[in-house]
Amino acid sequence: xxxxxxxxxxxxxxxxxxxxxxxxxxxxxxxxxxxxxxxxxxxxxxxxxxxxxxxxxxxxxxxxxxxxxxxxxxxxxxxxxxxxxxxxxxxxxxxxxxxxxxxxxxxxxxxxxxxxxxxxxxxxxxxxxxxxxxxxxxxxxxxxxxxxxxxxxxxxxxxxxxxxxxxxxxxxxxxxxxxxxxxxxxxxxxxxxxxxxxxxxxxxxxxxxxxxxxxxxxxxxxxxxxxxxxxxxxxxxxxxxxxxxxxxxxxxxxxxxxxxxxxxxxxxxxxxxxxxxxxxxxxxxxxxxxxxxxxxxxxxxxxx
Numbered sequence: 054x055x056x057x058x059x060x061x062x063x064x065x066x067x068x069x070x071x072x073x074x075x076x077x078x079x080x081x082x083x084x085x086x087x088x089x090x091x092x093x094x095x096x097x098x099x100x101x102x103x104x105x106x107x108x109x110x111x112x113x114x115x116x117x118x119x120x121x122x123x124x125x126x127x128x129x130x131x132x133x134x135x136x137x138x139x140x141x142x143x144x145x146x147x148x149x150x151x152x153x154x155x156x157x158x159x160x161x162x163x164x165x166x167x168x169x170x171x172x173x174x175x176x177x178x179x180x181x182x183x184x185x186x187x188x189x190x191x192x193x194x195x196x197x198x199x200x201x202x203x204x205x206x207x208x209x210x211x212x213x214x215x216x217x218x219x220x221x222x223x224x225x226x227x228x229x230x231x232x233x234x235x236x237x238x239x240x241x242x243x244x245x246x247x248x249x250x251x252x253x254x255x256x257x258x259x260x261x262x263x264x265x266x267x268x269x270x271x272x273x274x275x276x277x278x279x280x281x282x283x284x285x286x287x288x289x290x291x292x293x294x295x296x297x298x299x300x301x302x303x304x305x306x307x308x309x310x311x312x313x314x315x316x317x318x319x320x321x322x323x324x325x326x327x328x329x330x331x332x333x334x335x336x337x338x339x340x341x342x343x344x345x346x347x348x349x350x351x352x353x354x355x356x357x
Contacts, residue, residue, distance in 0.1 A: 080124040080142030094120040128185035139276025144177040145350040146329040150313035168314030174331035190221035240332045242316040260292035264341040275347030326354040
């Protein structure tokens, strides 16, 4: 039975939705899975009786705890699923919230994800290398600023153990190729724009000049659409691959977009977004490219 809108505290309960979507997306790297987690969290809340709900001192904390624990379970099973994934798995890209707001998109939660440095693609990719417990502890403490005592209650470990998990996660970040891009956004946008123009012109030499010599490009088709199954390493190989793509699809329309809060590109065929591309720019060169082609991950971009 649906409860009435006059239920005490309903507005406060529902106001937690944005926070939960933000939390779950960072933990899972998937908006679709984050939506499922939040839906399950609210289902558990409404499965309780009114006296049980009223006995909870902080409903917001209860919802966060439940959502985080569900995420922990999902991350555990996701590892097995991603081992069977066809090709490379890339986190689900998100458009800029202002673009969604003006696009008429029917996807609701996406524009509620706050786009900051903790959702840029490079950062999310590094999070994928963490264990589920490391990722949850790190995001709760370092991103959302929960004290370790609260993190411990959520993940079911001691505060000391959670401190170790977060520390281990930081070492993974520090030992990565650097998830945080230091190049100013305006400069990144200029480099991405130059890449777009060189790509449209099929100018291999210009593309090579914009890429780090040891750059890598990763594509995610998920076995649903064609995509390179293995990363492409080296500026020359990447440049030739991009030229081959546009040569094989002369009607491809390339647009500058904001992808996970940073300058990126999309490509459209017949008005439908068929690929979303995120970049990691360091200095004046592009060192990593992520191209998401799996249509199941492009729902927030339809109509935007």
